Amino acid sequence: xxxxxxxxxxxxxxxxxxxxxxxxxxxxxxxxxxxxxxxxxxxxxxxxxxxxxxxxxxxxxxxxxxxxxxxxxxxxxxxxxxxxxxxxxxxxxxxxxxxxxxxxxxx
Numbered sequence: 001x002x003x004x005x006x007x008x009x010x011x012x013x014x015x016x017x018x019x020x021x022x023x024x025x026x027x028x029x030x031x032x033x034x035x036x037x038x039x040x041x042x043x044x045x046x047x048x049x050x051x052x053x054x055x056x057x058x059x060x061x062x063x064x065x066x067x068x069x070x071x072x073x074x075x076x077x078x079x080x081x082x083x084x085x086x087x088x089x090x091x092x093x094x095x096x097x098x099x100x101x102x103x104x105x106x107x
Contacts, residue, residue, distance in 0.1 A: 004066070004080060007066075007067065007070050008070055008073070008074065008080045010024075011024055011071055011073075011074045012074050014028065015028050015074050015075070024071060027068075027071050028071070028075065035068065035071055035072050035075055038068045038071075039065070039068045039069060042061060042064045042068050043065055045061040045064065045065075046058065046061040046065050
C-alpha cells in the first residue's frame with residue numbers, strides 16, 4: 001500500500017470513528033463547505049509557495065492540499081482506486097492537447 005492509500009484509509013477510519021482532538025474528524029463534523037474551503041485555501045497556498053520558488057514550502061503545501069483532497073474524496077464516497085483508474089485512462093491518451101480559441105487582447 002502506498003502513502004496515498006494509507007492516508008485514505010486513515011481518513012476513512014476517522015470518518016467512521018472520530019477520535020477526540022482529530023482534525024480530520026473535525027472536518028467531517030463541519031461538513032462539505034468547510035472541507036471545500038480548506039481545499040481552496042490549500043490550493044492558493046500551493047500557488048503562492050511555488051511562485052515564491054521555495055521548494056520545501058511548495059512540497060509542504062502540496063502535501064496539505066493532497067490531505068484535504070483526500071478528506072473530500074472520503075466525504076464524497078470517492079475511492080483512490082477510482083481516481084487511479086481515471087489517471088491511468090488519461091495516461092493512455094495520445095495527442096490530447098486541447099485546442100484553445102484565440103483571444104484578441106487588444107479589444
